[in-house]
Amino acid sequence: MDDVTAHWRWNEGNTRLCLQCNRGVEETVEHLVLECSKYEQERESLMDVVHEQCGENKWNARCVEEDSGMRYLVGLDEECNMTVVDAMKDFLVYAWNKRQGG
Secondary structure (H helix, E strand, C coil): CCHHHHCCCCCCCCCCECCCCCCCCECCHHHHHHHCHHHHHHHHHHHHHHHHHHCHHHHHHHHCCCCCCHHHHCCCCCCCCHHHHHHHHHHHHHHHHHHCCC
16 A cells, blocks of 8 residues: 555544554554454454455455555455455444444
């Protein structure tokens, strides 16, 4: 991912730190989707679809790649399918709503 994408944040404050989980880490797309504890439940649903479509072992191998598997999740990987992309969209909608208090 390029620097613009890697450093994109939903954070409205003047800090790069994630204010959702208070772990003291920078809030990046990767953190939001793959790590932030606030979205654990939503992430489980996403990962269920990913494991079903890609296989858990293959997904784990993707996670050690430079992009942490993000290209696959957003449909930029040639092996990805729309089922995964739709699950990623759902994850982002759920995460956004949860973040807004909904």
